[in-house]
Amino acid sequence: MTRSEENYLKAIYHLGGHKEQSISTNALAEEMDTKPSSVTDMAKKLAEKTLVNYIKYQGVSLTAKGKKTALSIIRKHRLWEVFLVKKLDFSWDEVHEVAEQLEHIKSEKLIDKIDELLEFPKYDPHGDPIPTKDGEFHEREKQLLSELKTQQKGICVGVKDTSSAFLKFLDKNQIALGHTIEVLDVEDFDESLLVKIDGKELHISSQIANNLYIKKEN
Amino acid sequence: MTRSEENYLKAIYHLGGHKEQSISTNALAEEMDTKPSSVTDMAKKLAEKTLVNYIKYQGVSLTAKGKKTALSIIRKHRLWEVFLVKKLDFSWDEVHEVAEQLEHIKSEKLIDKIDELLEFPKYDPHGDPIPTKDGEFHEREKQLLSELKTQQKGICVGVKDTSSAFLKFLDKNQIALGHTIEVLDVEDFDESLLVKIDGKELHISSQIANNLYIKKEN
DNA sequence: TTGTATTTTTAGTTTTGTCTAAATATTAAT
């Protein structure tokens, strides 16, 4: 399994190609930051190895084997992210790039030991669930902050946008996973919010509210 | 800098190509487990990038720049080996293969943080010195156990053969770095030794004695 | 339904790193 093949499988998974849904050549090219013609080549190769289902002009989806491989890469990526944050004091906006490299290290023992060292975390620094060794995990129930109405409150459990810029913005405003957020007021005009987070009141634009995941309380 | 380029620089360093000495195409091919013709190609490419001095039919040696790069890879390799042993309970015969992969991860911050987490170790699990950030280190004074005479003693500080087979043999006989070894008797016929190690007496073949480094005492 | 726009595939190149086989240079031996 080459690094490139692993990256394709991961990308297909993230685009939803693990349950029935077929992923188009163009969409995959976009996600992989490459050209559609390159995707076609790789689709054939992965199909040859029975990692994806590929029908000409209809895109790709993961086979059981492909899904298993994708989940193993995702597991490694997220565990390394936790390691970097918890053990090496990286901030959550710095870990992705390094994890992109570390996820390709080939050693079962290594990743299992990392898992153990971290005491089997269930979520990565961005709130995404970490699959177990045998590819199981449960997506946490969550919704975007922008879906909440006045007076509703919840706990911040994840981010949709994982860009460094967004994460740094959250840091600057002392918004972190685990914090309680209550919607005090919604401005009809621009859909901005007045929220109370960890005691402090804060004004939040709709772009922000559209990228913060909340677990609603009561 | 590609992974392959890094591996070549490291191999040249290990063969002694960092001080004057020129490394032959054949020797490098042997070390890299590849063909001489491939080495010639790479020699040209590295020379183009001013990482090695290459003269046709005369082999390669590292430039200052090449040496610096090689030492940075070696530093990473050895720090990762320490990490695997100290933090993840790998045994010293398991770490090399994984470190061969980890040494190519590109992140200054990562390796500096690992260094810090390990409290700036000076030697790796096999007794080899770890270069600092700016490529400095001192080779420990040491000699092969086979060079000692009867009655002489010292501390076990390293291994020459780092093969898994040899390291496991040492484990089995409870020979570890840091242990004190005293030569009780030398058998003229086969140059085998009778030694006392950590209290226990042990018979050791010349092949073993030729691959254990000792720091002589008094 | 017919024509246009979009998507996807094919064909042909490129780069990196490898290989084999053949040519050439160097070294060692008579």
Next chain:
DNA sequence: ATTAATATTTAGACAAAACTAAAAATACAA
């Protein structure tokens, strides 16, 4: 000093993973 053995380089090919440009299939819209 020739010759034979060995080491090294060249030439040509291949596989992986990308690209561009052109052809073909599909989707959409008048």
